[in-house]
Protein backbone atom coordinates (compact mmCIF):
# COMPACT_ATOMS: atom_id res chain seq x y z
CA UNK A 196 0.00 0.00 0.00
CA UNK A 197 1.38 3.40 -0.99
CA UNK A 198 1.54 5.75 1.98
CA UNK A 199 3.25 8.68 0.26
CA UNK A 200 3.27 9.69 -3.40
CA UNK A 201 4.95 12.69 -4.99
CA UNK A 202 3.78 13.57 -8.49
CA UNK A 203 5.92 15.88 -10.59
CA UNK A 204 6.83 18.11 -7.64
CA UNK A 205 8.59 21.38 -8.42
CA UNK A 206 9.90 24.00 -6.04
CA UNK A 207 11.18 27.31 -7.32
CA UNK A 208 12.58 29.83 -4.85
CA UNK A 209 12.30 33.42 -6.00
CA UNK A 210 14.57 36.08 -4.52
CA UNK A 211 13.01 39.03 -2.74
CA UNK A 212 13.52 41.34 -5.71
CA UNK A 213 12.19 38.57 -7.99
CA UNK A 214 15.34 38.77 -10.07
CA UNK A 215 16.64 35.29 -9.26
CA UNK A 216 14.93 31.92 -9.47
CA UNK A 217 16.33 28.67 -8.05
CA UNK A 218 14.71 25.49 -9.30
CA UNK A 219 15.38 23.47 -6.12
CA UNK A 220 13.08 20.57 -7.10
CA UNK A 221 12.59 19.85 -10.76
CA UNK A 222 9.79 17.35 -11.29
CA UNK A 223 10.27 14.84 -8.48
CA UNK A 224 8.01 11.80 -8.58
CA UNK A 225 8.38 8.95 -6.12
CA UNK A 226 6.40 6.68 -3.83
CA UNK A 227 6.89 5.26 -0.35
CA UNK A 228 5.15 2.02 0.52
CA UNK A 229 3.71 1.40 3.98
CA UNK A 230 6.42 -0.03 6.23
CA UNK A 231 9.23 0.87 3.82
CA UNK A 232 12.51 2.53 4.87
CA UNK A 233 13.88 4.80 2.12
CA UNK A 234 16.98 6.99 2.18
CA UNK A 235 17.42 10.08 0.01
CA UNK A 236 21.02 10.94 -0.82
CA UNK A 237 22.45 13.85 -2.74
CA UNK A 238 25.22 16.38 -2.52
CA UNK A 239 24.83 19.76 -0.89
CA UNK A 240 22.28 21.89 -2.75
CA UNK A 241 20.63 18.93 -4.52
CA UNK A 242 17.26 19.68 -2.88
CA UNK A 243 17.07 17.24 0.06
CA UNK A 244 16.00 19.78 2.71
CA UNK A 245 13.57 21.37 0.28
CA UNK A 246 11.96 17.97 -0.27
CA UNK A 247 11.65 17.27 3.47
CA UNK A 248 10.25 20.75 4.11
CA UNK A 249 7.52 20.19 1.52
CA UNK A 250 6.66 16.76 2.92
CA UNK A 251 6.47 18.17 6.44
CA UNK A 252 4.22 21.00 5.16
CA UNK A 253 6.76 23.61 6.32
CA UNK A 254 6.71 25.13 2.82
CA UNK A 255 4.53 25.13 -0.33
CA UNK A 256 5.26 23.43 -3.64
CA UNK A 257 5.40 25.51 -6.84
CA UNK A 258 3.81 22.70 -8.87
CA UNK A 259 2.79 19.07 -8.45
CA UNK A 260 0.98 16.98 -5.86
CA UNK A 261 1.98 15.24 -2.62
CA UNK A 262 -0.36 12.51 -1.44
CA UNK A 263 -0.16 11.20 2.12
CA UNK A 264 -2.67 8.40 2.61
CA UNK A 265 -4.41 9.50 -0.63
CA UNK A 266 -4.89 13.11 0.55
CA UNK A 267 -3.18 15.79 -1.50
CA UNK A 268 -1.54 18.01 1.14
CA UNK A 269 -0.69 20.61 -1.51
CA UNK A 270 -4.39 21.42 -1.91
CA UNK A 271 -4.98 21.89 1.83
CA UNK A 272 -5.47 25.20 3.60
CA UNK A 273 -2.84 26.20 6.18
CA UNK A 274 -4.88 25.18 9.25
CA UNK A 275 -5.77 21.80 7.79
CA UNK A 276 -2.11 21.28 6.86
CA UNK A 277 -0.97 22.00 10.41
CA UNK A 278 -3.48 19.49 11.80
CA UNK A 279 -2.58 16.92 9.18
CA UNK A 280 1.12 17.29 9.92
CA UNK A 281 0.56 16.77 13.64
CA UNK A 282 -1.48 13.61 13.05
CA UNK A 283 0.32 11.98 10.14
CA UNK A 284 3.97 13.02 10.15
CA UNK A 285 6.72 12.60 12.71
CA UNK A 286 9.92 14.58 12.27
CA UNK A 287 13.42 13.89 13.62
CA UNK A 288 16.11 16.54 13.24
CA UNK A 289 19.88 16.20 13.24
CA UNK A 290 20.22 18.38 16.37
CA UNK A 291 17.46 16.50 18.33
CA UNK A 292 15.55 19.78 19.04
CA UNK A 293 14.40 18.77 22.54
CA UNK A 294 13.22 21.42 24.99
CA UNK A 295 15.79 21.73 27.79
CA UNK A 296 13.23 22.88 30.36
CA UNK A 297 11.17 19.68 30.03
CA UNK A 298 12.01 16.13 31.14
CA UNK A 299 12.42 13.48 28.46
CA UNK A 300 8.92 12.19 29.26
CA UNK A 301 7.33 15.63 28.93
CA UNK A 302 9.22 16.27 25.68
CA UNK A 303 7.81 13.03 24.29
CA UNK A 304 4.25 13.73 25.44
CA UNK A 305 4.22 17.37 24.27
CA UNK A 306 2.75 16.58 20.81
CA UNK A 307 -0.13 14.70 22.54
CA UNK A 308 -0.85 17.68 24.77
CA UNK A 309 -0.83 19.98 21.72
CA UNK A 310 -3.26 17.73 19.86
CA UNK A 311 -5.37 17.15 23.00
CA UNK A 312 -4.95 13.37 23.01
CA UNK A 313 -6.01 11.11 25.87
CA UNK A 314 -2.81 11.17 27.97
CA UNK A 315 -3.68 7.95 29.81
CA UNK A 316 -3.81 6.07 26.51
CA UNK A 317 -0.66 7.76 25.29
CA UNK A 318 1.30 6.87 28.42
CA UNK A 319 0.51 3.22 27.64
CA UNK A 320 1.81 3.65 24.10
CA UNK A 321 4.85 5.45 25.52
CA UNK A 322 5.75 2.32 27.48
CA UNK A 323 5.82 0.32 24.25
CA UNK A 324 7.94 2.94 22.51
CA UNK A 325 10.32 3.14 25.49
CA UNK A 326 10.85 -0.59 25.30
CA UNK A 327 11.69 -0.50 21.56
CA UNK A 328 13.91 2.57 21.93
CA UNK A 329 15.57 1.48 25.21
CA UNK A 330 14.74 4.69 27.05
CA UNK A 331 12.72 3.30 29.99
CA UNK A 332 15.28 4.57 32.52
CA UNK A 333 15.71 8.00 30.97
CA UNK A 334 12.20 9.44 31.18
CA UNK A 335 12.72 11.55 34.30
CA UNK A 336 15.98 13.05 33.07
CA UNK A 337 16.37 16.40 31.33
CA UNK A 338 17.94 16.65 27.85
CA UNK A 339 21.19 18.12 29.23
CA UNK A 340 21.55 14.98 31.39
CA UNK A 341 21.47 12.71 28.32
CA UNK A 342 24.08 11.71 25.73
CA UNK A 343 23.51 12.61 22.08
CA UNK A 344 22.37 9.08 21.24
CA UNK A 345 19.95 9.06 24.20
CA UNK A 346 18.57 12.47 23.20
CA UNK A 347 17.99 11.28 19.65
CA UNK A 348 16.13 8.18 20.91
CA UNK A 349 13.92 10.46 23.02
CA UNK A 350 13.39 12.66 19.95
CA UNK A 351 12.31 9.60 17.95
CA UNK A 352 9.83 8.66 20.69
CA UNK A 353 8.44 12.22 20.51
CA UNK A 354 8.14 11.94 16.72
CA UNK A 355 6.28 8.62 17.02
CA UNK A 356 4.02 9.24 20.02
CA UNK A 357 1.08 10.27 17.81
CA UNK A 358 1.60 7.14 15.69
CA UNK A 359 2.33 8.99 12.43
CA UNK A 360 2.05 7.35 9.02
CA UNK A 361 5.54 8.52 8.10
CA UNK A 362 8.68 9.26 10.07
CA UNK A 363 10.77 11.92 8.30
CA UNK A 364 14.37 11.97 9.46
CA UNK A 365 16.87 14.66 8.52
CA UNK A 366 20.42 13.25 9.05
CA UNK A 367 19.25 11.60 12.31
CA UNK A 368 22.68 10.15 13.06
CA UNK A 369 24.66 13.13 11.76
CA UNK A 370 25.55 14.52 15.19
CA UNK A 371 26.39 11.16 16.81
CA UNK A 372 29.64 9.23 17.26
CA UNK A 373 29.93 6.11 15.13
CA UNK A 374 28.78 3.63 17.81
CA UNK A 375 25.68 5.67 18.79
CA UNK A 376 25.02 6.33 15.12
CA UNK A 377 24.93 2.62 14.29
CA UNK A 378 22.76 1.87 17.35
CA UNK A 379 20.31 4.55 16.19
CA UNK A 380 20.19 3.21 12.64
CA UNK A 381 19.59 -0.31 14.02
CA UNK A 382 16.64 1.13 15.94
CA UNK A 383 15.23 2.70 12.77
CA UNK A 384 15.44 -0.76 11.16
CA UNK A 385 13.64 -2.27 14.17
CA UNK A 386 10.89 0.36 13.83
CA UNK A 387 10.60 -0.40 10.10
CA UNK A 388 10.22 -4.10 10.93
CA UNK A 389 7.34 -3.13 13.24
CA UNK A 390 5.66 -1.47 10.24
CA UNK A 391 6.84 2.14 10.50
CA UNK A 392 7.33 3.95 7.15
CA UNK A 393 10.54 5.98 7.22
CA UNK A 394 12.02 8.55 4.84
CA UNK A 395 15.53 9.60 5.80
CA UNK A 396 17.77 12.22 4.23
CA UNK A 397 21.49 11.59 4.61
CA UNK A 398 24.92 12.35 3.19
CA UNK A 399 26.30 9.13 4.68
CA UNK A 400 26.49 5.94 2.56
CA UNK A 401 26.77 3.96 5.81
CA UNK A 402 23.50 5.43 7.14
CA UNK A 403 21.81 4.90 3.76
CA UNK A 404 22.87 1.23 3.73
CA UNK A 405 20.40 0.60 6.59
CA UNK A 406 17.49 1.54 4.28
CA UNK A 407 15.75 -0.82 1.87
CA UNK A 408 15.95 1.66 -1.00
CA UNK A 409 18.16 4.64 -1.75
CA UNK A 410 17.04 7.44 -4.08
CA UNK A 411 19.75 9.74 -5.43
CA UNK A 412 18.83 13.39 -5.87
CA UNK A 413 20.84 15.67 -8.15
CA UNK A 414 19.97 19.22 -9.17
CA UNK A 415 16.41 18.72 -7.91
CA UNK A 416 15.81 15.48 -9.84
CA UNK A 417 15.82 11.85 -8.74
CA UNK A 418 18.42 10.40 -11.06
CA UNK A 419 18.52 6.82 -9.78
CA UNK A 420 17.06 4.47 -7.17
CA UNK A 421 18.61 1.27 -5.91
CA UNK A 422 17.09 -1.47 -3.74
CA UNK A 423 18.92 -3.52 -1.11
CA UNK A 424 16.97 -6.61 -2.18
CA UNK A 425 18.70 -9.70 -0.83
CA UNK A 426 22.00 -7.85 -0.23
CA UNK A 427 23.49 -7.83 3.22
CA UNK A 428 24.36 -4.40 4.63
CA UNK A 429 28.00 -4.50 3.53
CA UNK A 430 27.15 -5.40 -0.07
CA UNK A 431 24.46 -2.71 -0.21
CA UNK A 432 26.89 -0.18 1.28
CA UNK A 433 29.45 -1.06 -1.43
CA UNK A 434 26.81 -0.61 -4.15
CA UNK A 435 25.86 2.82 -2.75
CA UNK A 436 29.52 3.91 -2.62
CA UNK A 437 29.99 2.64 -6.18
CA UNK A 438 26.93 4.61 -7.37
CA UNK A 439 28.30 7.77 -5.76
CA UNK A 440 31.73 7.32 -7.30
CA UNK A 441 30.26 6.69 -10.78
CA UNK A 442 28.22 9.88 -10.36
CA UNK A 443 31.27 11.83 -9.22
CA UNK A 444 33.36 10.72 -12.18
CA UNK A 445 30.47 11.67 -14.54
CA UNK A 446 30.36 15.12 -12.89
CA UNK A 447 34.10 15.46 -13.33
CA UNK A 448 33.81 14.48 -16.99
CA UNK A 449 30.99 17.00 -17.62
CA UNK A 450 32.94 19.70 -15.77
Ligand SMILES: Nc1ncnc2c1ncn2[C@@H]1O[C@H](COP(=O)(O)OP(=O)(O)OP(=O)(O)O)[C@@H](O)[C@H]1O
Pocket residue numbers: 208209217218219237238239240241242243244245246
Ligand atom coordinates in the same frame (compact mmCIF):
# COMPACT_ATOMS: atom_id res chain seq x y z
N1 LIG B 1 14.80 29.77 1.07
C1 LIG B 1 15.53 29.66 -0.03
N2 LIG B 1 15.60 30.69 -0.92
C2 LIG B 1 16.30 30.58 -2.06
N3 LIG B 1 16.98 29.48 -2.42
C3 LIG B 1 16.97 28.43 -1.58
C4 LIG B 1 16.24 28.47 -0.35
N4 LIG B 1 16.41 27.27 0.27
C5 LIG B 1 17.20 26.53 -0.54
N5 LIG B 1 17.54 27.23 -1.63
C6 LIG B 1 18.34 26.74 -2.77
O1 LIG B 1 17.71 25.57 -3.29
C7 LIG B 1 18.68 24.58 -3.65
C8 LIG B 1 18.42 23.30 -2.85
O2 LIG B 1 18.70 23.58 -1.47
P1 LIG B 1 18.48 22.51 -0.30
O3 LIG B 1 18.71 23.22 0.99
O4 LIG B 1 17.19 21.83 -0.50
O5 LIG B 1 19.67 21.48 -0.61
P2 LIG B 1 20.22 20.28 0.29
O6 LIG B 1 20.39 19.12 -0.64
O7 LIG B 1 19.38 20.07 1.48
O8 LIG B 1 21.65 20.83 0.73
P3 LIG B 1 22.49 20.51 2.08
O9 LIG B 1 22.88 19.07 1.99
O10 LIG B 1 23.66 21.43 1.96
O11 LIG B 1 21.62 20.80 3.27
C9 LIG B 1 20.03 25.22 -3.39
O12 LIG B 1 20.49 25.78 -4.61
C10 LIG B 1 19.74 26.32 -2.37
O13 LIG B 1 20.67 27.38 -2.49
